[in-house]
Amino acid sequence: MSNSIVHILNNDCPHCLKGKVFNEKSIFFNFGFPKMNEYCSHCNYKFEKEPGYFFGAMYVNYGLTVAQGIATYVIAQFFFTETFDLRIIPIIAVVIIAMASINIRLSRLLWIYMFKNYSM
Numbered sequence: 001m002s003n004s005i006v007h008i009l010n011n012d013c014p015h016c017l018k019g020k021v022f023n024e025k026s027i028f029f030n031f032g033f034p035k036m037n038e039y040c041s042h043c044n045y046k047f048e049k050e051p052g053y054f055f056g057a058m059y060v061n062y063g064l065t066v067a068q069g070i071a072t073y074v075i076a077q078f079f080f081t082e083t084f085d086l087r088i089i090p091i092i093a094v095v096i097i098a099m100a101s102i103n104i105r106l107s108r109l110l111w112i113y114m115f116k117n118y119s120m
Helices: 002-009 055-077 088-114
Strands: none
């Protein structure tokens, strides 16, 4: 399990663990929409199995975004005295926007790893 997390964060191919899923070396600190490789450069594993394959990754992305929003809210509560302070909403929005690029990459990697085909 811990090896899978490391490989997901390293942007590794789920089949051979050597190639990269995205053109960028790291999933962190890259802005803009991610550019995926169609096939793994080492084992020729096809990442998008069928048209619309990554629609399910949108649900993973939504879950990540909600979790980050809730975590930001809980952390921000320590800095404000009222039970619900409207100043927290812009903080949550900034965190969600800042994490959007990372969430797209991470959700697609999680989706690929959840449904990887071992028999290829």
